[in-house]
Amino acid sequence: MRHLNKLLCACSFAALGLPALTGCEGGELFEVNAPDWISDKVQEIEDSENNNQEDIYTFGSTDYSSAFWTEFSKYYVVPDGKIWTAEFELHIDPNATNTYKNFALVMTNDVDREGEGYKEYGVIRYDNQPFSNNNGNSEWGAYINRSYVQSTLTFETDTDEGIEKLGGKVTLTVDRTVEDFFAVTMTNGVVTKTYEQPYEWENLNAEASNTNIRCFLVVEGSYIDFLSSKIGTTGGNVSADKNPKSMVLQNVPDEVNVGTDLKEAMADVTALVTFEEEVTKTVKASELNFSAIPDMDTPGEKTLVATYNKTFRGENCDTPIMAYANLKVVEKIVSIEVTTQPTRTTYYYYTSKATEGLDGRTLAFDPTGMVVTATEASGMQRVIDNSRLTFSSVPATEGSHKVTITAAEGITAEVDVRVSKSVPSSVGYTGTVGATDNTTGFLGAYSDNFKVLVGETKSIKFTNYTNLQKSWNNFVVALRRNDNSLYYWLRADNYGRDAGDVVITFAHSGTQLVNQTWEEWIQSMNGAEVTVYVTNCGNGTADVQIEMKANNGRFDTQYYLGANTINPEDLYFALSVDGCHLVFE
Numbered sequence: 001m002r003h004l005n006k007l008l009c010a011c012s013f014a015a016l017g018l019p020a021l022t023g024c025e026g027g028e029l030f031e032v033n034a035p036d037w038i039s040d041k042v043q044e045i046e047d048s049e050n051n052n053q054e055d056i057y058t059f060g061s062t063d064y065s066s067a068f069w070t071e072f073s074k075y076y077v078v079p080d081g082k083i084w085t086a087e088f089e090l091h092i093d094p095n096a097t098n099t100y101k102n103f104a105l106v107m108t109n110d111v112d113r114e115g116e117g118y119k120e121y122g123v124i125r126y127d128n129q130p131f132s133n134n135n136g137n138s139e140w141g142a143y144i145n146r147s148y149v150q151s152t153l154t155f156e157t158d159t160d161e162g163i164e165k166l167g168g169k170v171t172l173t174v175d176r177t178v179e180d181f182f183a184v185t186m187t188n189g190v191v192t193k194t195y196e197q198p199y200e201w202e203n204l205n206a207e208a209s210n211t212n213i214r215c216f217l218v219v220e221g222s223y224i225d226f227l228s229s230k231i232g233t234t235g236g237n238v239s240a241d242k243n244p245k246s247m248v249l250q251n252v253p254d255e256v257n258v259g260t261d262l263k264e265a266m267a268d269v270t271a272l273v274t275f276e277e278e279v280t281k282t283v284k285a286s287e288l289n290f291s292a293i294p295d296m297d298t299p300g301e302k303t304l305v306a307t308y309n310k311t312f313r314g315e316n317c318d319t320p321i322m323a324y325a326n327l328k329v330v331e332k333i334v335s336i337e338v339t340t341q342p343t344r345t346t347y348y349y350y351t352s353k354a355t356e357g358l359d360g361r362t363l364a365f366d367p368t369g370m371v372v373t374a375t376e377a378s379g380m381q382r383v384i385d386n387s388r389l390t391f392s393s394v395p396a397t398e399g400s401h402k403v404t405i406t407a408a409e410g411i412t413a414e415v416d417v418r419v420s421k422s423v424p425s426s427v428g429y430t431g432t433v434g435a436t437d438n439t440t441g442f443l444g445a446y447s448d449n450f451k452v453l454v455g456e457t458k459s460i461k462f463t464n465y466t467n468l469q470k471s472w473n474n475f476v477v478a479l480r481r482n483d484n485s486l487y488y489w490l491r492a493d494n495y496g497r498d499a500g501d502v503v504i505t506f507a508h509s510g511t512q513l514v515n516q517t518w519e520e521w522i523q524s525m526n527g528a529e530v531t532v533y534v535t536n537c538g539n540g541t542a543d544v545q546i547e548m549k550a551n552n553g554r555f556d557t558q559y560y561l562g563a564n565t566i567n568p569e570d571l572y573f574a575l576s577v578d579g580c581h582l583v584f585e
Contacts, residue, residue, distance in 0.1 A: 055086075056242060056312055060223025062272060062282045064093035064101075067501040073217040073226065076174075077110060080200075080211040082231050084174045088217075089225040090126070090188070091282065092167035097505060099127045099155045100138070101221030102166045105184060107141075107174070109204035110212040119204040121213070124195055126166050126186050129155045143201050151193040165190050169227075174215055176200070221503075225281045227313070242275035242312040244321045249306055250282075252325040255388070257332045257409075258299055266290050266304070271323060275312045283308065292327075302327050331376035336384065336405065336413045343369030344568070345415075348422040349396040350457040350535045354545040354557035362393035363419065364562055365403045366539035372405060372413065394419060394539075422535050424457040434581030438467035442476075442578040443489065449480060449572040450534075452542070457535040458573070464492070464528045464548075466580040471518050473579035474525050477532055477544055479563060480572045489576070490544055490560050492525070493518075506541075510558035524550035534573045542566045544573075 060071045078084045093101055104125040111118040122141020128151035129138040139146050153165060168188045175183040184195040203211055217224065249271050256265045269285045289307040296302070304327050309320035347363050355361065367386040374384045384407060392404040394417055405413045427450045434440040452458045466473045474492035481487070490496035494510040497503055512521045528550045535543040546558040575582055 055226055055229040056277075056279055058223065058225050058280050059217075060091075060219035062091070062223050062280070064091075064096070064221050064223065065500070065502060066219050066221065066223065067497070067503070068220040069218055070501070071219050071223070072113075073224070075112070076215045076229060078174050078176055078213045078215060078231070080176055083177050084215065085230045086172045087227045087229075088170055088172075089227065089281070090167050090170045091223050091225070092164055093221050094164070096163050096221055097159060098221070098503070099129065099158045099160055099163050100125060101163060102126045103170075103217050103219045103222060103224060105172065105174070105186070106216050106218060108214045108216075110210055110214050111205075113216075117206055121201050121204065124149075124184055124186075124193075126170070126191070126193060127155055127163065128153060128193055129158060139195070144195075145197055148197045149193070149195050151191065153191045153193075172217075174213070176213070223282075225312075242277060242279055243317045243319070244308055244311070245274050245276060247271040247273040247283075247306070247308055247321055247323045249304070249323050249325045252304060252327060254385075255328045255330050256296065258329055259297060262290050262292055262296055265296075266306075269306070271306060271308060273308060273321075279312055281312065283310075292329075296329055299329050299331055302329050330382070331378050331380065333374040333376050333384075333407060333409060333411055335375045336407050336411050337373050337375070338370060338405065338413055338415050339373045340369065340371035342367055342415065342417075344454075344538055344540075345417045346455075347394060347417060347419050347539045348455045348457075348535060348537050349419065350422040350424060350533060350543065350545070352531075352533050352545040352557075352559075353547050353555075354533075354559040355561070358559075361396040361561070363396050363537055364539055364541055364564065365391040365394055365417070366541075367391060368540065370415070372407075374407065374411075420455070422455055422457040424459045424533055427458050427460050429460055429584045432581060432583050433575055434577035436465075436581050438465060438473070438580050440577050440579070440581065442472075443478070443576045445577055446478065447575040447582070447584070449482070449484070449574050451482075452534050452536040452571045452573060454536050454538045454568045457533055459531055459533045460575065460584070461529070461531045462575065462582045462584045464525055464530050464580060464582055466522065466526050468522055468526055469579060471512075471522055473522070475530060475532075475580060475582055476576040476578055477534070477546070477560075478574045478576050479534070479542055479544070479566070480574060481567070481570045482572060487542075487566055487571075488560075488563055490563075491578075492530075492546070492548070492558065493521075494558060496560060504560070504563070506560065506562040506564060508558075508560045510546075511556045512558070514556075516554075521550075521556070524552050524554055527551040532573075532575070534571075536566075536568055536571050537562075538568055540564060540566055540568060542571055 059073055060066045076084050090103055104123050106123050107121040109119045120141055122144035125138045127138050139149055170188045173185045180199050182197050182200055186193045251268050251270055266285050271283050271288055272280060273283055274280050291305045293303040304325045306323050307320050309317055311317045344366050372384050373381050375381050390406045394401050398419055398421055400416055400418050402414045403417055433447050434445045450458055464475050471493035472491050477490045479487040486499040488496055488498050494508060528548050531547045533545040537543060542563045544560040548556045
């Protein structure tokens, strides 16, 4: 029988099919000795009256830049015998290329993340990537049994297509209502993922009487508009719907051709809307009304006016809000011409064993210093900003190549570049990086900085020793500036991030999981002989190529190609560690 949290005193229960009762002053009817069905009915009423909450807030950067474990929801406590239900809008980056750019549910004991005694049961992410060859990381944690996971959408790798199917209004439930059973369901009506284990987890709380499980959500490369929750909210308030207060337009085009339909021209515009209580969310162009002052039919500077008339939950608001932006209406162009050549027109590449079998390898075109002039239908000329142009890639083969430059109307021009092979040379470094007991933490020690001039490929050899714990407990290549500020850190296990802790998007691949598991590879890296090559490609990018001879004789490779936003005149690299140490001879 359930123990009631409060006593309900009432003198009429016709709705429950009971005769009128008197003398309920002491609440005897609803004490723990009352029949089970009455206790259950009272609990049901209590739940429906007190735990249905509009929990409205947004978390995660709306420009999709949130790295993993940097943006969190509120805490939600799920007592034994209860079910937590949450509804929220999951916004997926339309340019996302990795399936893990969604949200994850974290289940812990009843302690804050940074609190003393914090322990995790595990994490379940919305995408589903099965655990084969020790790969796939859509669920993890010591208490998660992945055999109980099912999903209507499965990704074989984290670069498969279809992540957009995860977006939209998601309903999440964490169910503890059935004895010896625990279940999680995530669904948006298109993709449903479930975790159903036929037992309850052990109690990780310090006090045996506290059987609560605490939950929170974390995003990566996405953001969430929370809409409602039921049961066990901590730190949240019951909120009514919210009227909009202001908005800021985003992705407004700088230029639009004369006579273009305004709705078509603004199709990619979004607005960051701020509602009452400073709740925000991003709305699409289809939810906005646009007008241009004075018109779209003549060239010149114009004022774009956007109007929005919805509440946070999509109802008609009390007072519509407006936002403004400037744009330029221009004549259609008929031709473009390169009137100033790019600053850098010679590029370089190097082929190691890591890339010798790579087909279709290319280099990015560098438009730095280039000026492109457009001729309009009227005969007038104007310079087009390079950001408004697209460029074909450059084959990574020796010789001269033509790059096609394309303007918005499909008008093209060409520019010549030359590609040369880079010749490697060793940096000649000796010593040890990292404590020899492999206790040095991530980026806790560095080798010297090694400068890489334009067109150069620098190589370095060392022996890698690891604590044998995780795949990342091996060497790290750091691309840096002379002042030690970071461009990127790149791991031995095919993973890297930039200085802002954003996962890299340029090309990378390794052979670590070809015919072996991560565990086998980890064991083979203790005493592995490694050679790292870093090339300054001369086009604002760098290539990193790695050859690894394992302690069992196996040979593996790893490459990172086209690491961008590099200043060719200020490129250095260093070797670092994470639970490992490196010996240079």
